Amino acid sequence: MIEAVGLTKKYGEKVAVDGISFTVRAGRVTGFLGPNGAGKSTTMRMMVGLDRPTAGSVTVNGKPYAQHRAPLGEVGALLDAKALHKGRSACAHLLAQAATHGIPRRRVDEVIDATGLGAAARKRAGTFSLGMGQRLGIAAALLGDPHTLILDEPVNGLDPEGVLWVRQLLRALAAQGRTVMLSSHLMSEMALTADHLIVLGRGRVIADAPVSDIVSRAHGASVRVRTPMAAQLRALLCTRPDISVTFTEPDALDVTGSTAPQIAALAAAAGLVLHELTPVEVSLEDAYMELTATEVEYRSAAPSDAPAGARATTGDAR
Numbered sequence: 001m002i003e004a005v006g007l008t009k010k011y012g013e014k015v016a017v018d019g020i021s022f023t024v025r026a027g028r029v030t031g032f033l034g035p036n037g038a039g040k041s042t043t044m045r046m047m048v049g050l051d052r053p054t055a056g057s058v059t060v061n062g063k064p065y066a067q068h069r070a071p072l073g074e075v076g077a078l079l080d081a082k083a084l085h086k087g088r089s090a091c092a093h094l095l096a097q098a099a100t101h102g103i104p105r106r107r108v109d110e111v112i113d114a115t116g117l118g119a120a121a122r123k124r125a126g127t128f129s130l131g132m133g134q135r136l137g138i139a140a141a142l143l144g145d146p147h148t149l150i151l152d153e154p155v156n157g158l159d160p161e162g163v164l165w166v167r168q169l170l171r172a173l174a175a176q177g178r179t180v181m182l183s184s185h186l187m188s189e190m191a192l193t194a195d196h197l198i199v200l201g202r203g204r205v206i207a208d209a210p211v212s213d214i215v216s217r218a219h220g221a222s223v224r225v226r227t228p229m230a231a232q233l234r235a236l237l238c239t240r241p242d243i244s245v246t247f248t249e250p251d252a253l254d255v256t257g258s259t260a261p262q263i264a265a266l267a268a269a270a271g272l273v274l275h276e277l278t279p280v281e282v283s284l285e286d287a288y289m290e291l292t293a294t295e296v297e298y299r300s301a302a303p304s305d306a307p308a309g310a311r312a313t314t315g316d317a318r
Contacts, residue, residue: 117136
């Protein structure tokens with residue numbers, strides 16, 4: 001379990017993390033989200049003792065990271081896959097880490113095999129692709145068979161097989177009762193992997209809830225209705241306050257502001273035949289964008305506002 005209480009980090013006058021409190025519980029995958037500059041990386045660095053809090057505290061399995069006698073057996077972290085000696089082979093890198101905790105060579109071989117690094121184990125890490133570097137970083141995080149995993153963008157650069165492998169690995173570890181914390185900007189992958197989300201915005205917690213709750217709270221959820229009596233149903237629904245109805249096809253409606261059971265009950269009472277009644281939820285990406293709309297510190301220009309050079313075609317590039 002990871003527990004933050006009043007966690008604060010300032011860099012001069014800049015408040016990167018502003019008194020946040022949360023708990024990452026064992027037995028589930030917790031997604032850690034937020035726009036660039038929200039304080040995610042700083043928070044994760046404080047979890048593993050790389051940054052010292054200005055105020056508050058964060059503990060992992062009941063202790064600050066530095067107080068664990070064998071930290072690799074408690075916490076496996078991937079915060080920067082490039083943080084390694086590029087002249088060492090993957091195997092040598094893992095053996096050096098294993099030596100600090102008395103971890104046997106067989107465990108190094110196990111994580112090399114588990115992460116698909118077997119063919120590259122003797123190659124210098126500096127020659128690795130982004131995806132292979134990520135695999136090595138994950139192997140290092142798994143080396144001590146830790147109770148807790150903290151991973152920042154672990155699928156960055158991985159191919160589809162690698163992404164699926166990471167997803168299945170994290171869910172399997174959580175099912176074993178371990179604590180898994182995952183940060184990523186890939187909302188589609190987070191929707192498939194995470195059970196719970198903690199969302200930061202400008203250094204504060206703006207959401208701490210199950211994925212399903214965050215999605216259900218978002219505006220835009222609708223019900224798709226198909227009926228040969230579309231005009232009559234629309235007229236009936238439009239008499240109700242807060243219900244919006246849009247024709248998507250001559251016999252199909254998109255209804256917001258009402259639920260599928262409510263629509264079915266109204267149609268049945270009016271003797272209207274329904275051929276389809278399908279709730280359409282917003283995506284996690286839509287819910288996240290709505291949640292963080294006012295929390296973005298670094299906002300990209302709209303495509304029409306991009307500098308002329310940025311809109312140049314490949315043929316115009318110099």
